Amino acid sequence: MPDAPYRLHVRHAPGAAAVRRVLDETLPAYAHVFPADRDAAILVKPNLNANMNALTGNTTDLRLLLALLGHLHDAGYRRVVVGEGTNSGFYRNKIGVIERLRVDRAAARFGYEAVDLNYAPGVPIAFENGVTAAIAQPVMDAALVINLPKLKTHFEAGMSVCLKNLMGCLVGQENKKKTHQSLAANIVNINVALRPALAIVDALIAMEGLGPTRGTPVRLDTLIFGEDPFLIDAACARLAGYPEAKVRPLAEARRRGLIPPAMDAFLDTLPLPLLAGRPLAPPLAGRLATFIHSPKRQKYFLAVRNTAFFTWLAGTDWFGHLLFKTGLRQDVFCRDEMHCTGLTLDRAACNDCGACRRYCPAGLDPVAVAASGDRTGCLECLYCYLVCPRSALVFHGEQGFLAEQLRQYDGLVRKLDGGAGEGEKRRKSASGGRGACERSGRVPPAAKG
Numbered sequence: 001m002p003d004a005p006y007r008l009h010v011r012h013a014p015g016a017a018a019v020r021r022v023l024d025e026t027l028p029a030y031a032h033v034f035p036a037d038r039d040a041a042i043l044v045k046p047n048l049n050a051n052m053n054a055l056t057g058n059t060t061d062l063r064l065l066l067a068l069l070g071h072l073h074d075a076g077y078r079r080v081v082v083g084e085g086t087n088s089g090f091y092r093n094k095i096g097v098i099e100r101l102r103v104d105r106a107a108a109r110f111g112y113e114a115v116d117l118n119y120a121p122g123v124p125i126a127f128e129n130g131v132t133a134a135i136a137q138p139v140m141d142a143a144l145v146i147n148l149p150k151l152k153t154h155f156e157a158g159m160s161v162c163l164k165n166l167m168g169c170l171v172g173q174e175n176k177k178k179t180h181q182s183l184a185a186n187i188v189n190i191n192v193a194l195r196p197a198l199a200i201v202d203a204l205i206a207m208e209g210l211g212p213t214r215g216t217p218v219r220l221d222t223l224i225f226g227e228d229p230f231l232i233d234a235a236c237a238r239l240a241g242y243p244e245a246k247v248r249p250l251a252e253a254r255r256r257g258l259i260p261p262a263m264d265a266f267l268d269t270l271p272l273p274l275l276a277g278r279p280l281a282p283p284l285a286g287r288l289a290t291f292i293h294s295p296k297r298q299k300y301f302l303a304v305r306n307t308a309f310f311t312w313l314a315g316t317d318w319f320g321h322l323l324f325k326t327g328l329r330q331d332v333f334c335r336d337e338m339h340c341t342g343l344t345l346d347r348a349a350c351n352d353c354g355a356c357r358r359y360c361p362a363g364l365d366p367v368a369v370a371a372s373g374d375r376t377g378c379l380e381c382l383y384c385y386l387v388c389p390r391s392a393l394v395f396h397g398e399q400g401f402l403a404e405q406l407r408q409y410d411g412l413v414r415k416l417d418g419g420a421g422e423g424e425k426r427r428k429s430a431s432g433g434r435g436a437c438e439r440s441g442r443v444p445p446a447a448k449g
């Protein structure tokens with residue numbers, strides 16, 4: 001049993017090796033939440049909202065996921081499932097985000113499974129306005145749910161951390177749609193119903209600005225551990241310098257008394273400095289998206305969006321392109337897969353800065369992998385290729401959907417470890433110099449430098 005009413009750890013974790021060390025050092029403080037039975041079902045719930053990888057600030061970092069799975073494996077747990085219901089657009093387009101982000105390979109490394117909760121059997125629970133929606137059964141049945149959210153600013157919710165991340169436990173597009181109206185209240189409802197026992201917030205690379213998918217990555221090298229999702233999210237608002245009153249689920253939780261004065265008093269005792277040394281940029285959208293998504297008008301938008309005609313229209317490429325351009329949609333649903341046939345090393349460009357080693361979730365030396373061609377243990381996550389500030393790792397194969405990430409984020413990601421320049425060179429380093437999406441003409445003009 002816990003010996004303190006509240007528990008929170010904010011830990012610095014710079015690089016893949018540090019992430020595992022910090023987990024091993026910190027998780028004993030949460031030993032009471034882990035089942036004694038090594039055959040008990042454990043559900044790990046990352047944020048795999050879209051197919052943009054963790055270096056963009058969008059999704060849970062494979063460095064954290066592999067470190068946690070390794071920790072559980074070493075502790076002898078045999079029934080661990082990584083589960084996430086990716087966002088409705090990817091589900092509708094039958095795009096396997098779990099595979100694209102290499103989460104299936106990360107889980108398989110330890111003999112574990114990764115499942116898309118959109119396709120799981122559902123258990124109905126009650127939401128606002130008499131709505132009943134289905135939560136994925138593996139989440140309901142698990143003896144322990146470990147929430148691994150990304151720290152992001154979020155256009156609709158204000159911030160997306162522990163609370164918002166649980167919406168990915170809803171089964172399929174229909175159940176997600178049902179809960180979109182009264183979103184903040186329903187986010188609170190799902191947390192009250194599921195109440196994961198442990199959360200580790202991925203603030204290794206957070207997202208600021210127009211999250212969840214079109215914001216800007218911010219390297220914070222931080223992990224936040226805790227048990228109470230309301231406490232953790234309130235702490236994260238302070239750490240991000242984002243006004244708690246603008247985080248809609250937190251405001252709703254406070255209204256319901258789920259953030260009692262004792263919790264505030266506990267938070268006031270903690271040093272919770274701004275992780276970025278400044279407030280994170282708020283999630284400001286363009287005029288049209290802001291107008292439509294205002295709480296006063298959103299119900300009318302949702303009434304239109306939930307019609308069969310609009311669902312069909314939203315599935316067409318030309319209308320999807322229009323939605324993206326106007327800011328009403330944040331994702332591009334490229335159907336072309338990425339095929340990596342190898343990475344090679346440009347020896348003249350590499351200055352042995354070590355950035356690729358700090359970002360490799362598998363604990364490999366990407367320089368050695370590229371130099372030798374021996375890819376044993378490589379997940380093909382491409383973190384090393386994407387983060388190298390000198391474009392010294394050369395991609396071979398078809399970029400497929402990755403072309404869209406490069407188009408939006410290449411210049412930002414290569415600066416994460418202090419690099420500069422050469423983004424254009426990297427884009428052209430892949431075979432043919434253009435991605436499959438670019439060739440199919442579905443990529444709208446660049447939104448970012």
Ligand code: SF4
Nearest residue numbers: 350352353354356388
């Ligand atoms: S990040 Fe690039 S430059 Fe740095 S060691 Fe790795 S390959 Fe070389």
Ligand code: SF4
Nearest residue numbers: 360378379381382384
């Ligand atoms: S070597 Fe590169 S592509 Fe392979 S697992 Fe490490 S970071 Fe990912």
